[in-house]
Amino acid sequence: MLNATGIDKRFGAVSVLEGVQLTLRAGEVHAVMGQNGAGKSTLIKILTGVIAPNAGTLSLAGQAIAPESPLAAQRLGISTVYQEVNLCPNLTVAENIFAGRYPRRGWTALKAIDGPRMLRETRALLQRLNIAIDPARTLGSLPVAMQQLVAIARALSVDAKVLILDEPTSSLDDSEVESLFAVLRGLRQSGLAILFVTHFLDQVYAIADRITVLRNGRFVGEWTPAQLPAPALVAAMVGRDVALASAESVDAEAPAKQDELEGSTPRLSLRGFGAQRRLHPLSLDLHAGEVVGVAGLLGSGRTELARLMFGLDAADFGTLQVQGQAVRFTHPAQAVRLGLAFCPEERKADGIVGELSVRENIVLALQARAGLWPCIRPTKQRELAQRYIELLGIRAADSDMPIALLSGGNQQKALLARWLATSPRVLILDEPTRGVDVAAKQELMNEVMRLARDGMSVLFISSEIDEVLRISDRIVVLRDRRKAGELPRGASEAQVMDMICEPAA
Amino acid sequence: QKKIVLGFAQVGAESAWRTANTESIKSAAKDAGIELKFSDAQQKQENQIKAIRSFIAQKVDVIGLSPVVESGWDTVLQEAKAAHIPVILTDRAVDSKDTSLYVTFMGSDFIEEGKRAGRWLEEFEKGKPGPINIVELQGTVGSAPAIDRKKGFADVIGGDPRMKIIRSQTGDFTLAKGKEVMEAFLKAEGKNINVLYAHNDDMALGAIQAIEEAGLKPGVDITIISIDGTKGAFEAMAAGKQNVVVECNPLLGPQLMSAAKDVVAGKTLPKRILTNETVYTQSQAVAALPSRKY
Amino acid sequence: MSTMALKGRAFRIPPVVASVLLLLAMVTFGSVMYTGFFSAQVFLNLLIDNAFLLVVAVGMTFVILTGGIDLSVGSVVALTTMVSAALVEHRHWSPGVVVPLVLAGGALFGAFQGWLVERFRLQPFIVTLAGMFLARGLCYVISIDSISITEPTFTAIAQTRVPLFAGAALSIGSVIALATFAVAVFVAHGTAFGRNVYAIGGSEHSALLMGLPVARTIVGVYALSGFCAALGGVLFTFYMLSGYGLHATGLELDAIASVVIGGTLLAGGVGLVAGTLCGVLMLGLIQTLITFDGSLSAWWTRIVIGALLLAFCLLQRLTQRGDGEAAAA
Amino acid sequence: MTTHDMSTPTPLPARQTPPPKPDAIWLRAARHPLVWPLVTLALILAVNASLNPGLWHLQWRDGHLYGSLIDIVNRAAPLAVVALGLTLVIATRGIDISVGAVVAISGAVAALLIGNESAVVNGTFMHLSRTPLALVILGALAAGALCGAWNGLLIARAGLQPIIATLIMMLAGRGAAQLLTGGQILSIGYAPYFTIGSGFFLGLPVAALIALAVWGGMTLMLERSALGLFIRAIGINPRAARVAGVRARTITVCVYAFCGLCAGVAGVIVSSNVKSADGNNAGLLMELDAILAVTIGGTLLTGGRFSLAGTVIGALIIQTLTSTIYAIGVPPEINLVVKAVVVFAVMLLQSSEFRRQLRAIAFRGDPR
Ligand SMILES: Nc1ncnc2c1ncn2[C@@H]1O[C@H](COP(=O)(O)OP(=O)(O)OP(=O)(O)O)[C@@H](O)[C@H]1O
Ligand SMILES: Nc1ncnc2c1ncn2[C@@H]1O[C@H](COP(=O)(O)OP(=O)(O)OP(=O)(O)O)[C@@H](O)[C@H]1O
Ligand SMILES: [Mg+2]
Numbered sequence A: 001m002l003n004a005t006g007i008d009k010r011f012g013a014v015s016v017l018e019g020v021q022l023t024l025r026a027g028e029v030h031a032v033m034g035q036n037g038a039g040k041s042t043l044i045k046i047l048t049g050v051i052a053p054n055a056g057t058l059s060l061a062g063q064a065i066a067p068e069s070p071l072a073a074q075r076l077g078i079s080t081v082y083q084e085v086n087l088c089p090n091l092t093v094a095e096n097i098f099a100g101r102y103p104r105r106g107w108t109a110l111k112a113i114d115g116p117r118m119l120r121e122t123r124a125l126l127q128r129l130n131i132a133i134d135p136a137r138t139l140g141s142l143p144v145a146m147q148q149l150v151a152i153a154r155a156l157s158v159d160a161k162v163l164i165l166d167e168p169t170s171s172l173d174d175s176e177v178e179s180l181f182a183v184l185r186g187l188r189q190s191g192l193a194i195l196f197v198t199h200f201l202d203q204v205y206a207i208a209d210r211i212t213v214l215r216n217g218r219f220v221g222e223w224t225p226a227q228l229p230a231p232a233l234v235a236a237m238v239g240r241d242v243a244l245a246s247a248e249s250v251d252a253e254a255p256a257k258q259d260e261l262e263g264s265t266p267r268l269s270l271r272g273f274g275a276q277r278r279l280h281p282l283s284l285d286l287h288a289g290e291v292v293g294v295a296g297l298l299g300s301g302r303t304e305l306a307r308l309m310f311g312l313d314a315a316d317f318g319t320l321q322v323q324g325q326a327v328r329f330t331h332p333a334q335a336v337r338l339g340l341a342f343c344p345e346e347r348k349a350d351g352i353v354g355e356l357s358v359r360e361n362i363v364l365a366l367q368a369r370a371g372l373w374p375c376i377r378p379t380k381q382r383e384l385a386q387r388y389i390e391l392l393g394i395r396a397a398d399s400d401m402p403i404a405l406l407s408g409g410n411q412q413k414a415l416l417a418r419w420l421a422t423s424p425r426v427l428i429l430d431e432p433t434r435g436v437d438v439a440a441k442q443e444l445m446n447e448v449m450r451l452a453r454d455g456m457s458v459l460f461i462s463s464e465i466d467e468v469l470r471i472s473d474r475i476v477v478l479r480d481r482r483k484a485g486e487l488p489r490g491a492s493e494a495q496v497m498d499m500i501c502e503p504a505a
Numbered sequence B: 001q002k003k004i005v006l007g008f009a010q011v012g013a014e015s016a017w018r019t020a021n022t023e024s025i026k027s028a029a030k031d032a033g034i035e036l037k038f039s040d041a042q043q044k045q046e047n048q049i050k051a052i053r054s055f056i057a058q059k060v061d062v063i064g065l066s067p068v069v070e071s072g073w074d075t076v077l078q079e080a081k082a083a084h085i086p087v088i089l090t091d092r093a094v095d096s097k098d099t100s101l102y103v104t105f106m107g108s109d110f111i112e113e114g115k116r117a118g119r120w121l122e123e124f125e126k127g128k129p130g131p132i133n134i135v136e137l138q139g140t141v142g143s144a145p146a147i148d149r150k151k152g153f154a155d156v157i158g159g160d161p162r163m164k165i166i167r168s169q170t171g172d173f174t175l176a177k178g179k180e181v182m183e184a185f186l187k188a189e190g191k192n193i194n195v196l197y198a199h200n201d202d203m204a205l206g207a208i209q210a211i212e213e214a215g216l217k218p219g220v221d222i223t224i225i226s227i228d229g230t231k232g233a234f235e236a237m238a239a240g241k242q243n244v245v246v247e248c249n250p251l252l253g254p255q256l257m258s259a260a261k262d263v264v265a266g267k268t269l270p271k272r273i274l275t276n277e278t279v280y281t282q283s284q285a286v287a288a289l290p291s292r293k294y
Numbered sequence C: 001m002s003t004m005a006l007k008g009r010a011f012r013i014p015p016v017v018a019s020v021l022l023l024l025a026m027v028t029f030g031s032v033m034y035t036g037f038f039s040a041q042v043f044l045n046l047l048i049d050n051a052f053l054l055v056v057a058v059g060m061t062f063v064i065l066t067g068g069i070d071l072s073v074g075s076v077v078a079l080t081t082m083v084s085a086a087l088v089e090h091r092h093w094s095p096g097v098v099v100p101l102v103l104a105g106g107a108l109f110g111a112f113q114g115w116l117v118e119r120f121r122l123q124p125f126i127v128t129l130a131g132m133f134l135a136r137g138l139c140y141v142i143s144i145d146s147i148s149i150t151e152p153t154f155t156a157i158a159q160t161r162v163p164l165f166a167g168a169a170l171s172i173g174s175v176i177a178l179a180t181f182a183v184a185v186f187v188a189h190g191t192a193f194g195r196n197v198y199a200i201g202g203s204e205h206s207a208l209l210m211g212l213p214v215a216r217t218i219v220g221v222y223a224l225s226g227f228c229a230a231l232g233g234v235l236f237t238f239y240m241l242s243g244y245g246l247h248a249t250g251l252e253l254d255a256i257a258s259v260v261i262g263g264t265l266l267a268g269g270v271g272l273v274a275g276t277l278c279g280v281l282m283l284g285l286i287q288t289l290i291t292f293d294g295s296l297s298a299w300w301t302r303i304v305i306g307a308l309l310l311a312f313c314l315l316q317r318l319t320q321r322g323d324g325e326a327a328a329a
Numbered sequence D: 001m002t003t004h005d006m007s008t009p010t011p012l013p014a015r016q017t018p019p020p021k022p023d024a025i026w027l028r029a030a031r032h033p034l035v036w037p038l039v040t041l042a043l044i045l046a047v048n049a050s051l052n053p054g055l056w057h058l059q060w061r062d063g064h065l066y067g068s069l070i071d072i073v074n075r076a077a078p079l080a081v082v083a084l085g086l087t088l089v090i091a092t093r094g095i096d097i098s099v100g101a102v103v104a105i106s107g108a109v110a111a112l113l114i115g116n117e118s119a120v121v122n123g124t125f126m127h128l129s130r131t132p133l134a135l136v137i138l139g140a141l142a143a144g145a146l147c148g149a150w151n152g153l154l155i156a157r158a159g160l161q162p163i164i165a166t167l168i169m170m171l172a173g174r175g176a177a178q179l180l181t182g183g184q185i186l187s188i189g190y191a192p193y194f195t196i197g198s199g200f201f202l203g204l205p206v207a208a209l210i211a212l213a214v215w216g217g218m219t220l221m222l223e224r225s226a227l228g229l230f231i232r233a234i235g236i237n238p239r240a241a242r243v244a245g246v247r248a249r250t251i252t253v254c255v256y257a258f259c260g261l262c263a264g265v266a267g268v269i270v271s272s273n274v275k276s277a278d279g280n281n282a283g284l285l286m287e288l289d290a291i292l293a294v295t296i297g298g299t300l301l302t303g304g305r306f307s308l309a310g311t312v313i314g315a316l317i318i319q320t321l322t323s324t325i326y327a328i329g330v331p332p333e334i335n336l337v338v339k340a341v342v343v344f345a346v347m348l349l350q351s352s353e354f355r356r357q358l359r360a361i362a363f364r365g366d367p368r
């Protein structure tokens, strides 16, 4: 259906894609895999006319094409969900879905938008996809996961020959992924060609008919899932063999910890802590060297908890104690000064400062804690940036390039680097692994655990329960913005799921 | 007897002259026992029209208007006429064909002021050989006094082959711009300049500073003429730095008040009320300085 | 899937409603304080005297919604009055030809600016600032003096009043302005062009990726603003019956202020055309109050205008508190 | 179809991007953001010089330099100072349209503090000052900074949009300046005060030296502290800056206060230069020129990217243009048209997009 051959793309002196090829057939789901910065999103931008390749040809159903803009690509029947949510936060959900092809009514000459029909159709569409969102809400007021669902709904609602999805599932939980897959299977049946990018191996094996692997901007190969078991796939992506960690691999010295922690003053302690309409009062302790996982459904209040703890939103009730001292944060700067760090969930809105360089983004929090003066010298900054670029494997041409030009997963790593650079005593991570590739995720988790061993307290929020299970010493479960309970290390996934879903008896 | 209510639509507060004009009207109204509704239009005609409309809505007895520009008053003046409110123009006329729209106009004639400046220069330079190089500091481009003062002056000196306006640029009626433009003139023309004609005193005062800073003697090396007659110009003349000022009297308050009373009392007024204005030379200026009010 | 229904946020007064309430409060204040204030004609005068501002501000609203700005509108109004007056009075062209001509000219002028902004990625502020100099300068090239219009059609339109009730009347200009306003509300909320304008204001990059015609819309928005400025200029010509290079100085600032006071974010994407009407009425009302008071000197006039604006904006913010972060971001 | 069984993938050869060729110096220089403003300045100067040969004529007169260039630098000084302050405001994605009014306020405060006293000292008539000179200057600057801080508070604390907050200051501030001067031009007689605006130090105009000092001080401040980083972060993504612990509000207030302070400095320079304070007209429309200077210098109005040196060059460009218009005798009616044409030309010249498309057109006919 869609065919790309010999695609080259250079940005200045940096070559991002070299001789990449891709064959997308009608009626298949084709997964494109690769590490962060391998060039997947760039390839997709070329396929959909956002950027022009330096060399190479595209053809659609045998006909050579050269889309000049996303609009042109859409006209050719290519429907796309880009990696970051690329919708308009100020429009309603319905408008976002129908932008560019609004239903009309009345005289055609007047071209009036049929608002009620648009709402009706959106509601029907969302229902079909099993998404519970009010179509009249402004998109920006929704959490990022919901926005992602809306973006998917938009792409699915077009009559297209080719559907391209760039990491559509990075913020979604299992049930949502499952219903998305159900829809995709239906579409595949009807002959659509679907291109799908993800970092979740299980999802690839669940849906993909074919896998193309990119590494370092080069085409590695194309296989069917049966030909390529998971270890081989990872090896193809990374270029060497990597042991895939299982949940047990880090269990070693864990059980003793709990006992020794009882009694000591917790590093961070919440008592009846909450805020009107955002979070019911809850209590929570975070000890030195402890990783506490937070699990819950979308909208269960995990992000709110983190924001309240960090002083981003004002708490209405309860107390927050740091090292036994009661504090009241009115500004994140105070939290930062006391050694807290918060890696936010919405990296585009709350995280990256797009036009600043990777280096400046990494030192920003450290500098903010130091105040205006002394200024971290540029050589020192470069050193620091280089250290984290190597430590976390951030793929950047150099540390002076604007962070907005990094690939999604690498931006996420740079944000983590920003907070690690402040050597915090309490690290709050909200979905830190979003969009990070398998190997890097592994390294990232190892790094967090290493830091915890050295005495850092970590609050780990993630939608992926297996991840939470693997890393946490203790798991706090939230439901409907209240604490549903706590589970000790070693709890099974089923136990957590039960607590997440069922109202407590 | 009911107190007379006068609504006055002033141009703005763009210059010292205007402030003196406003002060005069306010104090005269107080003295005459007339209730004054004062509106400042910030140099915008549309604001003056709005003000007149609200004066009509408030049913004032007389409307005083100092128009920003001559044209464009027919509609609103007709509304005033329909509401039987007499309108007195001050400072500047309007160009309506229908002269029944206002009862009288009092104030100066800008063209005449320009002519007086020109005539004084003719007189002053009589018998001297040419060429006489003049630089002109114009007022704000497009404003009525700038256009008319330029025209009146040019009309008079145009007949004299010795006189030549070598540079003419706008100084926006302000001291700072006057100084800046004069600086540029001095750099470009050097000692060629014989006469400076400024459309108002403020610009002349700025130009005097520029001339001094260039190492020349204002009033001696360069003859300086300006219009308005503010205190600053009189002081400059007393110090010998300026040669002549053509007065444009802002103290219209008392005349306006007596006209307002007459109109309300039903008397007919002449269509044009002239104001007392003189051309002051240096010696006259020294004598008049102590009594200058503004 | 997401089983939890999202709880709505606390009830909040929409900004436009808050503005209307504040306007009503000011009217009440004026009526109590000043005799003659509470009359139909005073309120209609608000529309008559601000008709051109309303039209210009409506065009400006669209530009600001895309995140741009148009500083040239005041000068375009002046140029329109000048061209109309010169053609009608000096060349004796028929108004039926002149009016469409200047409207097209305004739209073209705006489109040219929009093209510069879009094609060469120039900053709207300087493009339209240069446009402002250019249009104002062209006025003086035509004539530095003012030109009175005595042409019968123009005078007739200028002086016709549409009687409403109890002797109160509207001018033709204000009727045109209200019609423009109604059309603009429809265009902004009911057409694809309007929604694209909002989308571009929300995120130009996203709009591009969503396949919206970004280039066309940006050029269109500036053309619309130019058209509205020219239409405002025609209304101004009716209002003044003269063409003059110094007409409508600083009008761009009044228009921008009306739009922003009406609750539109200068950063784009958020705001309502109806808010702009509130903004225009608000500015007009402040001026009316001050004229009715009639005791303020020139400088106190300015200070009081500033203070009233401040009070209005602060109260408006107060009714929307909690939205603060979003607005500041 | 490229299906090969690969359980142990062959390692790819290391990516061999040829090392980027070191560009010629002039190519690298041409990419420097200040090049185009400088080219513009040079072009305008060249036009001026070709029509007005006196431009380059510099004289040593009365112990100081004298000539058109000195005038330009001297006149550009207050504009440059205002624009420098404004640059930081714009870098935080704000705007300040009240600077003109603040210029008037600070001049008026200075004039009032000096007062209008005179006496005969040692047989010569002299104007005196009511307040010591240092206090006069301090008072005027404080008035400016206060106005700026008020703007900053309205914006950062009350959450008003910058354009509205500063519009209020622009209106009320102009009114306050008129109130202070009583709508008159207050003339200043105290001679030592004149040094600031029209004096010379080492043969150079003091006003220009002040502007230079402000520029130098700001550059130093931004280089030596993290202020530049914070301001850019706030300008690009205020939410993210806040999350990272940057005190965005405090910095915003300070930046506006500093902008007010700069306007205060300009007010002192202007009032001292014209030896008077004019509440009605001082600094009128200066905000437009200042914003123009900032933008011509390469600062983005959408925040994040700014250049102090660019702003200074921008101010020089504007003043050179004005002087050129005066010097070559452009009739006042077409001043604005000339200015418009130059601004259009300048911004196109500076647009990399325009240059790229121009090159594309130029090379289209070229068979290479
Ligand atoms: N405009 C640009 N200028 C310079 N480099 C760029 C630009 N855009 C992308 N890159 C670089 O191209 C490489 C590929 O990026 P891309 O976004 O395609 O990666 P990806 O495979 O999608 O990664 P991820 O899994 O993290 O999303 C990255 O190293 C990135 O830094
Ligand atoms: N500023 C806001 N305006 C409106 N609703 C909000 C806002 N902030 C949070 N919410 C709502 O509060 C709910 C709880 O949000 P929160 O992000 O804390 O949940 P979460 O458990 O972290 O879920 P997620 O997986 O989406 O991050 C969300 O569903 C969101 O809709
Ligand atoms: Mg990607």
Ligand SMILES: [Mg+2]
Pocket (backbone or CB within 6 Å): A302, A303, A304, A345, A430
């Ligand atoms: Mg969350």
